[in-house]
Amino acid sequence: MQKFIKNLKRKKPKDLDQRFSEAHDEVFEELDCLTCANCCKTTSPMFFDKDIERLASHLKMKPAQFIETFLFLDTDGIYALKSSPCMFLGADNYCSVYEYRPKACREYPHTNQRKMINKLNLALKNTEICPAIEQILAKLEEYYK
Numbered sequence: 001m002q003k004f005i006k007n008l009k010r011k012k013p014k015d016l017d018q019r020f021s022e023a024h025d026e027v028f029e030e031l032d033c034l035t036c037a038n039c040c041k042t043t044s045p046m047f048f049d050k051d052i053e054r055l056a057s058h059l060k061m062k063p064a065q066f067i068e069t070f071l072f073l074d075t076d077g078i079y080a081l082k083s084s085p086c087m088f089l090g091a092d093n094y095c096s097v098y099e100y101r102p103k104a105c106r107e108y109p110h111t112n113q114r115k116m117i118n119k120l121n122l123a124l125k126n127t128e129i130c131p132a133i134e135q136i137l138a139k140l141e142e143y144y145k
Helices: 002-011 016-030 036-040 049-060 063-070 103-107 118-126 131-143
Strands: 071-073 079-081
Touching: 002 103, 002 118, 002 131, 016 118, 016 131, 049 103, 063 118, 118 131
Parallel strands: none
Antiparallel strands: 071 079
């Protein structure tokens, strides 16, 4: 897969965003994230100020209290969860704050966005976490043969 990503970067196909979006939609028509939830079990999303304010408000907390309770500042100066799995993930793999979840969670696995050429390394890295991304990249690999 690494070789394929390298080739995509070199070729820079003009239809890459469209192909990613199509493959994303096809995979997620078949795949149910609730059967896996590995992203919520193993990684932390980035939390931006708007995410913190939205979640704190929902939980009837002050943003500072939310940060103190759930987050830490990583080496890049970005807020992340103190622990994993995510404390908002239930045993049934449902998110207890789904409507209020961070932007990073809303956009995960980041495979139907614009300028995917700039996100290829992230997509490759996320294949270790998300089986959907592996399927999406496999579809793209087949297409661009």
